[in-house]
Amino acid sequence: MEANLAPSLPDEHHAAPTGVWRWLTTTNHKDIGTLYFWFAATMFLIGGLMAMLIRAELFQPGLQLVQPEVFNQLTTMHGLIMIFGVIMPAFTAFANWQVPLMIGAPDMAFPRMNNWSFWLLPVAGVFLVGSLFLPGGAVAGGWTMYPPLFMQGGISYDLTIFAIHIMGASSIMGSINIATTILNMRAPGMTLMKMPLFVWTWLITAFLLIAVMPVLAGAVTMLLTDRNFGTHFFDAAGGGDPVMFQHVFWFFGHPEVYILILPAFGIISSVIPTFSRKPLFGYASMVYATASIAILSFLVWGHHMFTVGMPAAAQLYFMYATLLIAVPTGVKVFNWVATMWRGSLTFETAMLFAVAFVCLFTIGGFSGLVLAMVPVDIQLQDTYYVVAHFHYVLVTGALFSIYAGLYYWLPKWTGHRVNETWGRWHFWLSAVSVNVLFFPMHFLGLAGMPRRIPDYALQFADFNRVASLGGFIFGASQILLLIVILKCIRGGVKAEARAWEGAEGLEWTVASPALHARLGYEQSGMSAADNQRTSRRLVVLALAMFAFGFALVPLYDVFCDLTGLNRDAAQALANNTQVDASRKVRIELVANVQDGALWRFAAPNLPVDVHPGELVQVEYELENLSDRPLIGRAVPSYAPLAAAAHFKKIDCFCFREQRLAPHEKIRLPVLFVLDRGVARDMKVVTLSYTFFALGKRT
Amino acid sequence: MTTQPGGYYLPAPSHWPLVGSLALMSAALGATLLIHDLAGGGWLLAAGGVGLATMLVGWFGKVIRESESGLHGAQVDQSFRWGMGWFIFSEVMFFAAFFGALFYGRMISVPDLAGGEQLRLLWPGYSGGWPTTGPGVEAAFTPMSPWGIPALNTLLLLSSGATVTWAHWGLKRGRRGQLNLGLALTVALGLIFLGFQVYEYHYAYTALGLTLGAGIYGATFFMLTGFHGLHVTIGSLMLLVILGRSLAGHFRPDHHFAFEAVSWYWHFVDVVWLLLFIFVYWL
DSSP, rough: OOOGGGTGGGGGGGGOOOOHHHHHOOOHHHHHHHHHHHHHHHHHHHHHHHHHHHHHHHTTTSOSSSSSSHHHHHHHHHHIIIIIIIIIIHHHHHHHEEEEEEESSOOOOHHHHHHHHHHHHHHHHHHHHHGSSTTTTTTSSSSTTTTTGGGOHHHHHHHHHHHHHHHHHHHHHHHHHHHHHHHHHOOOOOGGGGSSSHHHHHHEEEEEHHHHHHHHHHHHHHHHHHHHSEEEOOOEGGGGOOHHHHHHHHHHHHHHHHTTTTHHHHHHHHHHHHHSSSOOHHHHEEEEEEHHHHHTTTTTTGGGGGGOOHHHHHHHHHHHHHTTHHHHHHHHHHHHHHHHOOOOOOOOHHHHHHHHHHHHHHHHHHHHHHSSSHHHHHHHHHHHHHHHHHHHIIIIIIHHHHHHHHHHHHHHHHBBBBOOOHHHHHHHHHHHHHHHHHHHHHHHHHOOSSSOOOEEEEEEEHHHHHHHHHHHHHHHHHHHHHHHHHEEEEEEEEBBBBSTTTTSSSSGGSSOOOOOTTTTOOOOOOOHHHHHHHHHHHHHHHHHHHHHTHHHHHHHHHHHHHTTTTTHHHHHHHOOOOOOOTTEEEEEEEEESSOTTTEEOOSSSOOOOOOTOOOOEEEEEEEOOOOEEEEEEEEEEEEEEEGGGEEEEEEEEETTTTOOOOOEEEEEEEEEETTTTTTTOEEEEEEEEEEEEEEEEO | OOOTTOOOOOOOSSHHHHHHHHHHHHHHHHHHHHTOTTTTHHHHHHHHHHHHHHHHHHHHHHHHHHTTTTTTOOOHHHHHHHHHHHHHHHHHHHHHHHHHHHIIIIIIHHHHTSSIIIIIIIOOOOOSSSSSOOOOOOOOOOOOTTTHHHHHHHHHHHHHHHHHHHHHHHHHHHHHHHHHHHHHHHHHHHHHHHHHHHHHHHHIIIIIOOTTTTTHHHHHHHHHHHHHHHHHHHHHHHHHHHHHHHTTTTTTTBBOOHHHHHHHHHHEOOOOOOOHHIIIIII
């Protein structure tokens, strides 16, 4: 069969690509899983450094390190990067590595599309991180992108919208792949109710992703058209409503929360039975609990919006529905504890993280119940209590489960046992410092400290200092994880196929490391030397990214000094955030000169269309046509006259003496804002300058 | 080669996904620059479009060659079915976001603006109702009547759903003439639909004063019908490819999922249109 295919598919018989090209073109689920993992790790460094900067700024009251607008960009980008760039890709890394191994599939169902799902992510990542360096800075209105604030930003806002489109496409394709793999590629005899729970949780997560990522795409598309194409989805003047965005966004956003935690449940449900040496307690109830959580997640979005205004009946409904989620989640926590009950427990690092997950995630769950109650939520909305809640759920929840999964499956991926000593240091430092970091935030929130604020009242100083110290230790401790992983890749005690003697499941029946080559497909370059070279490069890359992240702020300043970006603009933007994007005014530019034989004075050829409130720069040109030095001056005038009051000139050459050497030509910039007060019926405004010579023509 | 005995076809490494990523990067960057009137935007967007088209042709061309070489066994075929089903589900959710916006505008935000405190304090004299440009947008427009072109378009799309099914019957019974004719008719109906829609948009802008900026009605009207039109365009292109393959002798009565996938997609587009006709044009 193969021989007669060769003519029609000539390129398939070339040797497997090596080097960078291998990673760019790979269709192997293990390679792609590894790529997802390193992408998540890189973004974790960047997002983590932003968190460090945030905590450093909040170390004491007053403005210390960054300006408020930069602080807002940091909190926004930290959120977007950690959610879309770290947690989701890290879970997808696990899905890529583990799902085919766990269900006995040769690979994912659509290997090429799998590659595309990954390679879209760096594009989105570059857009997100790169937008920090654009004029006006990155998105600063919070990761939720609420209008009308979102309407007022600059170019980076549109770039962020496209980044979200691309990440959405990546997630949807990745999820279709995972769901299809699970539904269609299981080994004979593996019925749905015999699948490992990790596979179940990912099947349900994939369903959630396919259901809600398109809704997010729709929501940001409406933002895009409202910003640029004159629609009125979120503008009350046109019959729309900014609150509508919140409804659409949280219809995506709440299932998204479970997208970030269901795979964590799956990992924990794999780790705890292994180190308890007992099967998972209540497998079927775990499956049904996961499914119930997924379904409920579509019905509770309103609890993010209790304070924006909704009927009391709706508040009651959303409150009860939200509290209902505690039931299946409680089933899960009960089952994990029951699995450990009377097990022969050992506490390897993976198990330590899993146990910490159960305890600390439950704290996050409890504070979630507190926030679900309408009267309490109205007090706590947008305070640090909310920040504490979702960081307990996402850091000690999702992130700790990722750590547990890494310590658990690294032997399968690398073929080496994890260094437990380093691992334990990593665990204890992280587990203690993370509580020092986030627990005081509950108190801050209860005392009324608002989130997304770079400065705060004096009475919050102590807890903030404690939290910041915890944050610095937590951040530094994560370097240990990098060391553990790199050590594990480079060498160590050889791991057997069943790396943990209590582990069950198909993935432990194949060799450690799991063979890179898939059955029937020859993959040439996976020798030990190749491995070493790759890991060396990855170390260099990781260090380079770290250094880059470390140098971001000074580099940004240098960049601004060199280009002059952001200095004037930031000043003006700070005063003129109120751009009226709903209309444009045409500005005709005219130049008159008194003595045309001596001077050439020219306006830009084309009129400019500006939004009221927008910062505009135009350039006039002045040339001395004579053989003598000349002195002159320009005087502005406006038509219609009423427009004059609305021209706010920030920089202008008018009324200044211009001295020109013989035949000298200069450019005369005008920087101005047409303020929002300009009348709606004023569609065309003329700005003209008359230039005349001064004094005697010497 | 990558087929195991009786196993699942696993493709070799491919550069097409990379081309696709770079193309999307270029297109997104270009669109951003274009929106902000910055240099190079149009070129980058065009390059991205060309790259994406190249990727689609190259990638799908490869899949078609693999399929025709018999590499896609029954299990691969089943994967395609699951994949296409999930994809259409994601499309349903995409349209759901815009239908949600339409219902929210009609049922919640417009009545809210025309009653109670808002009316007294913010927009005195606003009467609400539907269609509307909202209280603060001064633009007069006539809503699109459902009984002209839209009703014809409904007829066209419903007929095209019938012709594509007729073509499918032909394929399953080995009647290639019926298959080709049915497909050609479906493509023709789709293209006529698109022609009508372009005319309708032109008419809306020039004669009715109905524009993208005409308040929540204009926004939801053009967003929903526009994205639907985009899907009809994509569906027509896919049908054209299927017609070309059919003329080239591809597909067997028992192995033709590409055809079925496109017809699923076409029926999905059809159903979305019915909802549009009812909720956007008619009610």
